[in-house]
Amino acid sequence: MDRKYLIVCLLFVSLMAETSGPLWSFGSNWETFVFPDVGGWKQMGEIQTFTPKTLYEYINGAADLYLMYDFQELKVAEYQNGKKVSVTVDVYRHKTPIHAFGIYSQERLPDANFLDIGAQGYIEANVLNFVAGPYYVKLNSFNTGPDDREILIAFAKKVSETLGERGALPSVLSSFPEEGKKKNSEKFIAIKFLGYAFLHSAFTADYELSGTKFKLFLIEGVEGRDCKVMIQKYLQQTGNSEKGVVEGRYTLSDPYNGKIDLHWKGKYIWGILNLNDPSLRSKYLKLFKEGLQKRK
Amino acid sequence: MGRRDFMRSTLAGFGGFFFLPQIDMKQEMKVVEARGKEKKFVYRTLGKTGIKLPVINMGVMNTNNPSLVRVALDSGMVMLDTAQTYQRGQNEGMIGEVLKGRPRDAFVLATKARLPSDQKTGLYTEEATEDAFLKKVDVSLKNLGLEYVDIYYHHNVSKRESALYEPILKALEKIKKEGKARFVGITTHINEPEVIHAAVDSKVYDVILTSYNFQQKHYAEVRKGIARAAQAGLGIVGMKAIRGAWRQTPTVNNAAAALKWVLQDPNVSVIVPGFTTFEEMDIDLSVGENPMLTDPEKKDLEKVASISGLYCQGCRKCLGQCPEHLPIPDLMRAYMYTYGYRNLAHAQDLILSLNLPTRVCEDCSQCQVKCSIGFNVSRKIRDVARLREVPTEFIA
Numbered sequence: 001m002d003r004k005y006l007i008v009c010l011l012f013v014s015l016m017a018e019t020s021g022p023l024w025s026f027g028s029n030w031e032t033f034v035f036p037d038v039g040g041w042k043q044m045g046e047i048q049t050f051t052p053k054t055l056y057e058y059i060n061g062a063a064d065l066y067l068m069y070d071f072q073e074l075k076v077a078e079y080q081n082g083k084k085v086s087v088t089v090d091v092y093r094h095k096t097p098i099h100a101f102g103i104y105s106q107e108r109l110p111d112a113n114f115l116d117i118g119a120q121g122y123i124e125a126n127v128l129n130f131v132a133g134p135y136y137v138k139l140n141s142f143n144t145g146p147d148d149r150e151i152l153i154a155f156a157k158k159v160s161e162t163l164g165e166r167g168a169l170p171s172v173l174s175s176f177p178e179e180g181k182k183k184n185s186e187k188f189i190a191i192k193f194l195g196y197a198f199l200h201s202a203f204t205a206d207y208e209l210s211g212t213k214f215k216l217f218l219i220e221g222v223e224g225r226d227c228k229v230m231i232q233k234y235l236q237q238t239g240n241s242e243k244g245v246v247e248g249r250y251t252l253s254d255p256y257n258g259k260i261d262l263h264w265k266g267k268y269i270w271g272i273l274n275l276n277d278p279s280l281r282s283k284y285l286k287l288f289k290e291g292l293q294k295r296k
Numbered sequence: 297m298g299r300r301d302f303m304r305s306t307l308a309g310f311g312g313f314f315f316l317p318q319i320d321m322k323q324e325m326k327v328v329e330a331r332g333k334e335k336k337f338v339y340r341t342l343g344k345t346g347i348k349l350p351v352i353n354m355g356v357m358n359t360n361n362p363s364l365v366r367v368a369l370d371s372g373m374v375m376l377d378t379a380q381t382y383q384r385g386q387n388e389g390m391i392g393e394v395l396k397g398r399p400r401d402a403f404v405l406a407t408k409a410r411l412p413s414d415q416k417t418g419l420y421t422e423e424a425t426e427d428a429f430l431k432k433v434d435v436s437l438k439n440l441g442l443e444y445v446d447i448y449y450h451h452n453v454s455k456r457e458s459a460l461y462e463p464i465l466k467a468l469e470k471i472k473k474e475g476k477a478r479f480v481g482i483t484t485h486i487n488e489p490e491v492i493h494a495a496v497d498s499k500v501y502d503v504i505l506t507s508y509n510f511q512q513k514h515y516a517e518v519r520k521g522i523a524r525a526a527q528a529g530l531g532i533v534g535m536k537a538i539r540g541a542w543r544q545t546p547t548v549n550n551a552a553a554a555l556k557w558v559l560q561d562p563n564v565s566v567i568v569p570g571f572t573t574f575e576e577m578d579i580d581l582s583v584g585e586n587p588m589l590t591d592p593e594k595k596d597l598e599k600v601a602s603i604s605g606l607y608c609q610g611c612r613k614c615l616g617q618c619p620e621h622l623p624i625p626d627l628m629r630a631y632m633y634t635y636g637y638r639n640l641a642h643a644q645d646l647i648l649s650l651n652l653p654t655r656v657c658e659d660c661s662q663c664q665v666k667c668s669i670g671f672n673v674s675r676k677i678r679d680v681a682r683l684r685e686v687p688t689e690f691i692a
Contacts, residue, residue: 051612060452060485061535062381064358064570106360107384142412142423187360195364195574255331256574257363 030093035077036158041087043077050074069103069190070095072134079155085143087155092136097167102188104131110184110206117156119167128152132160133167172203175291176216177284180209193219194257198233207284214275216284221267231264249285261285268292314510314601315594316560326350330372330581337372337584340565343531345479345502347404347446349374351559352584354577355535355570356391357382365394367574371581375404377505377533377568379451380436388439396441406505406533406568407436408449408483411464418454418487420461429467433476447503448477454487459494468500479503485536489514492521496528507536508564510557510597513669519561526563534558534567550600551576553593555583614673617665622657623650624665624673631680640691644683656681 035043048058052071055063063071072093080086094100101119107129112122118137121130126148128139137159144151160166173186185206193202202219221227224247231250232242238252249263261281262271270288272281324339326348337350353375354368360383365376378387388407395403409432411424433448448471453459459482468480481503484491488506495501504525508518522532537558538551551569558567571577589597614624626646633643656677657663663674683691 056485061357061379065383068358106386109384109386142421189360192573195359195361195572195577197573197575256367 030073033075033091033162035075035089036162038079038155038158041079041081044080044086045078048074048076050076065106066092066103069106070099071103083143085145085151086141087144087151088140088142089155089159090138090140091159091163092138094134094136097131097133098170098188099190100131100134100136101170102190104129104136105187108184110182112184114184115153115156117153117166118160118163119169121156123149123152126152128156130156130160131167131169132163133165135163135167137163170203172218172220172295173205175218175288175295176203176205177287177291179287180207182206182208193217194254196234196237198237199230209280212275212277212280215273216288217271217273218288219269221269223267227264227267227269230269231262263289265289265292314598315557315589316562318560318588324348328372331367331370335372335581335585338587341531342503342533342565343526344529345447345531347479347531349404349566350584351566351587352555352580353377353404353566353568355568356387358570359572360386360390361572362390362394364572364574364577365391368577369394369398369403371577372584373581374402375406375446375533375566375568377406377535379408379449380432380439381408381410381451385435385439388436392439392441400442404446405440405442406447406449406481406503407440407445408451408481408505409433409436410451413458419457420464424461424463426463426467426470429464430470433471437476444475445477447479447481448472449481449483449503449505450501451483453482453484453491456490456494459484459491460498465498465500479531481505481531481533483535489517489521492518492525496525496530501530503531503533505533505535505568508534508558508561509537510554510601519563522561522563532564534564535569537567538569550593550596552579552583553589553596555580556587556589556593557597559583559587560589613668614665619660619664620653620656622652622677624677626650627677627680628671628673630683631676634680634683640683640686641688643680644686644688644691647681647683652681652684 035047050058051073052067055066055071055074058074058076059066072095074093075091077089078086079089092100092103094103097119108122113124115121115123115128115130118130118132121128126141126144130137137156139152139155139159141148141152170188176186182205187204189202189204191197191200193199199219202217204215204217207214207216219227219230221230228245231245234252235242235245235250238254240252247265249261252260252262254260257273259276260271260273262269263285270285270292272284275281275284325336326339327334327336339348340351341348350372353373354365355377356365357378359365369376376391378391380388382388391405395405409429411420411428413420413424436445437443448468450459450464450468471477472480479502480500482491482495482501483505485507488508492504492506495504504522506518506522508515508522512518526532538554555567555569558564569580571580612625618624627650630643630646633639633646657674658678660674665673667673
């Protein structure tokens with residue numbers, strides 16, 4: 001390759017990297033992030049900060065799960081008003097918005113009382129949680145009485161504004177077929193999907209059709225080669241030949257997870273768990289494919 | 297202090313025998329049908345509860361994969377350990393789905409709850425009432441779809457005062473009396489010896505779930521507390537055997553050895569490792585078949601335990617404490633390269649890159665830095681900074 005051409009290419013790539021930045025670039029506000037002033041409330045004590053190595057001090061064993069979702073840092077502030085009512089604000093920063101959504105999705109109940117805050121949030125007595133970009137924000141209130149909801153929402157709005165743009169739920173979720181999908185059941189599993197280290201991460205959603213419950217999943221590889229390796233390892237794991245793997249549909253008898261139908265195309269593997277009806281399996285694999293095509 | 301001396305003092309200085317005499321081989325074995333095969337697992341009795349369990353069971357907290365839980369039960373594990381806080385009740389809900397249709401005496405279910413406490417002191421706040429605790433058990437039973445749990449834990453206790461907190465003790469007695477739990481227990485992740493002794497003194501708890509692992513600097517005290525509790529009839533369940541507790545090296549290469557190290561203590565009835573893959577589960581199950589430490593495993597543990605004492609845990613609490621603004625975590629890393637990895641070239645490269653002042657740790661009458669794990673920071677810095685004076689060609 002021509003040396004001059006190579007230099008120009010490298011320069012272009014580095015410039016692009018600097019100007020476009022990663023998808024979660026608003027996370028750069030973090031260094032200057034300060035907890036907001038909230039009228040009538042006073043911050044009590046110092047802001048506490050926890051890193052991956054010290055998160056155990058704050059949430060003990062639960063830290064393990066947060067670490068699986070590439071937890072980076074936590075800042076905690078406590079507010080109190082004149083009536084000794086208090087609100088604790090925990091801002092967890094994860095590596096990417098997808099990881100933040102992942103841990104949020106692990107704790108979100110599909111039938112929660114959802115709010116239009118950040119990319120999504122929900123409220124219940126003494127608790128308001130929301131996700132915004134790479135941040136998972138958890139508010140807890142104490143002694144708030146009948147004003148609980150109002151207080152928590154006011155705090156959430158302030159924190160959301162301070163964090164910057166609200167972010168969005170992962171766009172890839174739109175490729176999941178709508179028919180039979182349980183609303184807000186989508187999850188992101190960060191590692192070891194289906195109990196296999198080689199499958200790394202996946203998005204899942206719960207479905208129910210005429211009383212039959214099943215799950216759809218989508219694995220997004222870095223590229224096609226990544227997906228090929230995953231399929232090969234999965235075939236090997238389930239006692240099949242891993243030779244001659246090409247894009248297309250595979251039906252596997254997984255000794256642990258039961259019969260699994262999956263389809264590989266490009267950097268995506270999508271599939272179905274716990275659905276016995278063969279025609280429905282085919283239908284959903286097709287719907288999924290269409291959903292992914294629309295996304296492009 | 298030289299590396300050899302350091303290693304010697306670390307292992308001995310832990311204040312107890314790192315390895316215990318091999319446990320009596322006449323342990324209770326039970327043959328179980330595991331996924332179509334006959335397997336023999338070591339069983340122990342959980343203190344005065346009288347519950348007989350395989351020594352290895354499942355901590356469910358880190359997985360939401362029902363297949364993993366189902367296969368664990370089908371493979372011979374009996375106890376499932378969860379908590380209401382894990383995935384905000386969804387972990388209990390997932391387990392409840394798996395348990396549907398299984399005979400009630402085919403599994404032992406342990407769950408836990410905690411009440412609001414002051415994060416800094418570990419003591420309960422005024423919202424922590426008996427009623428609040430009683431409500432929690434009802435939520436757990438609903439999530440699990442069970443009429444009762446086998447063990448209901450008072451979760452995450454780090455102070456004697458909290459272990460003896462009357463509203464919760466009263467609630468636990470009520471929970472047991474009303475048949476919502478067969479037995480009650482307490483869990484502790486830090487300051488374990490204090491909590492364990494308090495649990496024994498309370499005469500309320502039946503079971504203790506405690507962090508216990510070969511990397512704990514105070515393992516001898518934990519072991520002593522466990523012995524007293526076992527003597528008093530409490531059942532002991534071990535956790536954090538592999539990953540270690542807070543501030544400790546997060547992973548151990550030889551997971552089986554780490555589990556066996558805990559099970560060498562005959563006062564520990566069972567462990568609940570939190571595996572997340574089938575491969576990890578199979579390793580754990582193999583320990584359940586033979587928990588005896590082999591010589592190579594002992595060597596692995598000794599090595600990691602010795603070296604972990606050299607590691608800075610990276611809490612960065614020292615930053616800002618040094619009046620000379622020395623980059624202490626980097627210097628501690630250089631110390632680890634020197635004595636832990638024996639990589640002097642790497643250590644010297646790092647030291648030289650730090651642009652340290654000419655005189656390092658020589659001008660303060662007393663070091664202001666309080667290391668969170670008790671390192672004599674200035675001594676280590678003075679020691680490792682000498683690498684600057686060694687000609688590079690002698691090292692490379």
